[in-house]
Amino acid sequence: MEETKTSGQLSLAIPSKDSPEATSSQMTAKKTPEAGASLSSASLLSSNLVLTCVDTQIDPNQATGVGLAGIGKSVATSKINDNTSSDSNSNSNSKKSRPSLWYAIYFPQLGKLDDLQQKDALTDLAAKAISVSSTVSFHELALVCEIRSSLGYFGGINLLHDKLKGVLSTALIAMDQPEHFFYASSPTVSGSLLLARAGQNKLVYQKSNLRSALGTLPVDVLNLSKEQNRRLYNMGIRHLKDIWRLPGDGIRKRFGSEFMDQLNKALGKAQEPTLNYLPPPTFSSSYDLPYELENLDRLLPIVDEIIGQLCDFLTRRDLSTSHLMFSLFHEKRSPTCIEISLRQTSRSSTHFLLLVETYFHNLTIPAAVIAISLVVNQFDAFFSHTDSLLLDGRPDATSRENNLNQFMEQLKARLGDNYLKGISCVAEHRPEYASACVDINTHTKKNSIKKYTQDKVATRPRPIWLLEKPEELVEKNSRLYHRKAISIISGPERIETAWWADHDVRRDYYIAQEVSGSRLWIYRERSGERRWFLHGYFS
Amino acid sequence: MNSYISAPDSLQAKAGNASGHIDQLLNSNPNLWRGCDMAGQGFHGHSTGFSQLDSILPGKGWPQKGLMEVISPQWGMGELQLLLPLMRSVIDSGKWILWISPPHSVYAPALVQAGIDTNQILVVKIDASCKDALWSMEKAFQTENCGLVLAWQNWLPGTVLRRLQLAADTGNTLGVIFKKNECKHSPSPTRLQIKESSLQKDHFSTAQVTVLKARGNFRSLSTDIDLYSHQLA
Numbered sequence: 001m002e003e004t005k006t007s008g009q010l011s012l013a014i015p016s017k018d019s020p021e022a023t024s025s026q027m028t029a030k031k032t033p034e035a036g037a038s039l040s041s042a043s044l045l046s047s048n049l050v051l052t053c054v055d056t057q058i059d060p061n062q063a064t065g066v067g068l069a070g071i072g073k074s075v076a077t078s079k080i081n082d083n084t085s086s087d088s089n090s091n092s093n094s095k096k097s098r099p100s101l102w103y104a105i106y107f108p109q110l111g112k113l114d115d116l117q118q119k120d121a122l123t124d125l126a127a128k129a130i131s132v133s134s135t136v137s138f139h140e141l142a143l144v145c146e147i148r149s150s151l152g153y154f155g156g157i158n159l160l161h162d163k164l165k166g167v168l169s170t171a172l173i174a175m176d177q178p179e180h181f182f183y184a185s186s187p188t189v190s191g192s193l194l195l196a197r198a199g200q201n202k203l204v205y206q207k208s209n210l211r212s213a214l215g216t217l218p219v220d221v222l223n224l225s226k227e228q229n230r231r232l233y234n235m236g237i238r239h240l241k242d243i244w245r246l247p248g249d250g251i252r253k254r255f256g257s258e259f260m261d262q263l264n265k266a267l268g269k270a271q272e273p274t275l276n277y278l279p280p281p282t283f284s285s286s287y288d289l290p291y292e293l294e295n296l297d298r299l300l301p302i303v304d305e306i307i308g309q310l311c312d313f314l315t316r317r318d319l320s321t322s323h324l325m326f327s328l329f330h331e332k333r334s335p336t337c338i339e340i341s342l343r344q345t346s347r348s349s350t351h352f353l354l355l356v357e358t359y360f361h362n363l364t365i366p367a368a369v370i371a372i373s374l375v376v377n378q379f380d381a382f383f384s385h386t387d388s389l390l391l392d393g394r395p396d397a398t399s400r401e402n403n404l405n406q407f408m409e410q411l412k413a414r415l416g417d418n419y420l421k422g423i424s425c426v427a428e429h430r431p432e433y434a435s436a437c438v439d440i441n442t443h444t445k446k447n448s449i450k451k452y453t454q455d456k457v458a459t460r461p462r463p464i465w466l467l468e469k470p471e472e473l474v475e476k477n478s479r480l481y482h483r484k485a486i487s488i489i490s491g492p493e494r495i496e497t498a499w500w501a502d503h504d505v506r507r508d509y510y511i512a513q514e515v516s517g518s519r520l521w522i523y524r525e526r527s528g529e530r531r532w533f534l535h536g537y538f539s
Numbered sequence: 540m541n542s543y544i545s546a547p548d549s550l551q552a553k554a555g556n557a558s559g560h561i562d563q564l565l566n567s568n569p570n571l572w573r574g575c576d577m578a579g580q581g582f583h584g585h586s587t588g589f590s591q592l593d594s595i596l597p598g599k600g601w602p603q604k605g606l607m608e609v610i611s612p613q614w615g616m617g618e619l620q621l622l623l624p625l626m627r628s629v630i631d632s633g634k635w636i637l638w639i640s641p642p643h644s645v646y647a648p649a650l651v652q653a654g655i656d657t658n659q660i661l662v663v664k665i666d667a668s669c670k671d672a673l674w675s676m677e678k679a680f681q682t683e684n685c686g687l688v689l690a691w692q693n694w695l696p697g698t699v700l701r702r703l704q705l706a707a708d709t710g711n712t713l714g715v716i717f718k719k720n721e722c723k724h725s726p727s728p729t730r731l732q733i734k735e736s737s738l739q740k741d742h743f744s745t746a747q748v749t750v751l752k753a754r755g756n757f758r759s760l761s762t763d764i765d766l767y768s769h770q771l772a
Binding site: 020400403404407408413414419420423426440457462463466467483517528537539 | 606613615616617618635641642643649651652657664666667671674675678683684726741746769
């Protein structure tokens with residue numbers, strides 16, 4: 001498999017310089033074509049276990065040089081040959097207890113986003129990463145997956161990485177982010193994170209090798225405060241291994257226990273609780289009818305049953321929903337979809353059923369129904385409404401609000417969004433734009449905390465009816481006629497605005513009275529033919 | 540005409556315990572009503588905001604519930620000005636107003652000028668089918684959140700009116716149907732018809748309002764009202 005993909009392949013075994021007794025895992029690293037010929041981007045190190053930590057290091061230049069080369073564009077793929085590992089001791093260990101292997105993925109590009117966007121982006125990425133591991137946890141700009149359990153399934157870390165790289169790259173591109181990321185794998189969560197953060201795309205299999213692998217990292221990866229960094233620098237500490245040379249007690253006193261905990265966690269000496277990603281719940285249920293149904297009323301008992309399942313689902317998880325998607329399937333036709341969106345989340349089966357019934361009432365189906373399905377993807381926490389103790393059977397504010405919402409949802413279900421509107425004022429001088437139809441879902445009482453905004457409204461009288469299209473008036477013998485003769489009562493009110501826009505307005509408005517008794521709002525153009533128009537009824 | 544409305548007040552003032560008890564008994568049953576005394580029998584209306592109109596309406600104001608027809612020869616005769624005070628009180632009590640198929644677009648700034656919060660107004664557009672419009676009217680009567688339903692329907696069969704009347708009565712809601720043409724033999728659900736026409740040709744600001752039919756009135760009464768008094772003439 002390697003041969004087919006790689007342009008150059010090098011196999012490097014990194015022997016420990018000063019501990020010949022330790023065996024080195026043999027590994028092969030392949031160079032991806034993009035990496036360029038300058039340096040092998042392979043950054044795989046598995047250095048050896050040495051008990052005396054003082055001199056156990058690989059030449060830092062070599063290590064970081066190798067690691068950082070991969071940062072630019074490409075992400076090196078690493079390969080380890082399990083069978084050649086001669087470390088029989090730890091091999092047998094791993095067989096016994098199967099220590100977990102944590103795969104950290106670090107996305108430095110997300111640092112530009114604000115907190116909320118970061119969270120959203122990480123959640124999206126975690127939803128992709130869940131394809132390779134059942135445990136994905138959130139960290140700062142990073143995700144960590146447990147992959148030991150899925151190595152066998154995917155056939156090795158290389159294939160697993162290829163798969164992950166594919167899905168994460170497409171997800172990052174979809175977010176308009178650069179598609180590169182850093183990764184590292186080690187037996188501890190923090191260890192993997194530190195390695196990934198250092199940009200060293202490393203794989204460390206054995207816990208015993210962690211110390212030497214981490215030792216070469218600069219202290220920057222610990223994400224310390226400026227003051228702490230300065231103190232470490234003044235103490236002559238540049239790498240993590242320098243810290244390990246110092247007595248633990250002293251460090252703990254000077255830098256606090258959190259600092260030591262982080263290091264201990266990285267080495268696997270302390271427990272690491274993680275915040276795991278939980279995929280959002282979805283509900284889907286479908287029912288194949290035993291025979292074709294033309295009459296939608298006959299479908300209602302089945303809908304009732306499906307809604308019952310949904311309500312059970314919601315009750316068990318303590319959720320409620322505001323968005324239901326029914327699909328009615330037909331033979332040789334595309335399915336009819338019914339989207340029910342609610343003003344307020346609910347889990348009441350009677351309410352759902354009533355809405356479906358209302359939707360069905362207006363629905364014409366192209367063909368007989370052979371199957372029905374319900375999919376619900378959006379959920380909210382369930383808030384039950386409490387009744388007050390001293391109510392005396394009178395409905396309180398929340399139940400009134402509920403009734404109102406149910407009433408509006410029912411109206412919306414029957415009439416459709418386009419036919420049911422709320423109205424609101426807009427701060428605008430042009431009369432035809434000063435009133436707007438708004439969607440009832442956004443048109444709630446909460447908007448009216450400001451109370452009605454008198455200041456937004458013109459001070460001169462305005463008509464209750466406004467004609468969508470002004471009607472032209474007839475002028476005969478210097479008298480105006482609509483249906484009957486019109487005489488002007490008051491005016492003019494000059495409205496001259498929006499010359500910068502396409503629909504500029506230059507009008508003189510008058511209040512007028514028709515002989516029959518209607519009070520009218522009329523205007524005369526101030527430009528062009530200076531025609532008269534009827535614009536509204538005071539009614 | 541005012542005599543039989545003011546009569547019970549004077550009676551009650553004179554009456555002792557016994558007659559008070561009788562009144563109480565009479566008033567306790569809503570199905571029992573005496574034509575001569577609407578105000579004293581729980582038919583307390585919403586004040587219309589126009590004192591002349593209050594004086595000719597039984598119950599001294601709009602009925603609390605039921606169906607009302609407002610007839611005007613054409614839209615825009617001032618029929619909404621007549622209802623503005625009622626709308627204001629409905630909105631202030633926290634209830635909603637449903638406008639069903641108004642002939643033109645409802646202009647929010649005018650309502651705000653009249654002191655009506657547009658956040659509690661729902662409009663069913665005119666292009667909704669008549670069946671849907673009537674259905675939503677009935678549904679609105681049934682919810683307690685709707686305080687007033689305004690509908691523009693020119694012709695409705697008696698059975699439909701009767702059904703709406705029942706819904707409005709049980710839902711404790713007032714429904715107003717605006718019509719263009721008067722139907723003399725409009726079936727019973729209609730309680731109140733108000734006809735408007737300008738009284739004097741040279742003085743435009745007054746309109747003639749006639750109560751053609753109302754529970755408690757024996758004959759039609761009419762009055763002249765200055766509908767646009769709050770606006771500058």
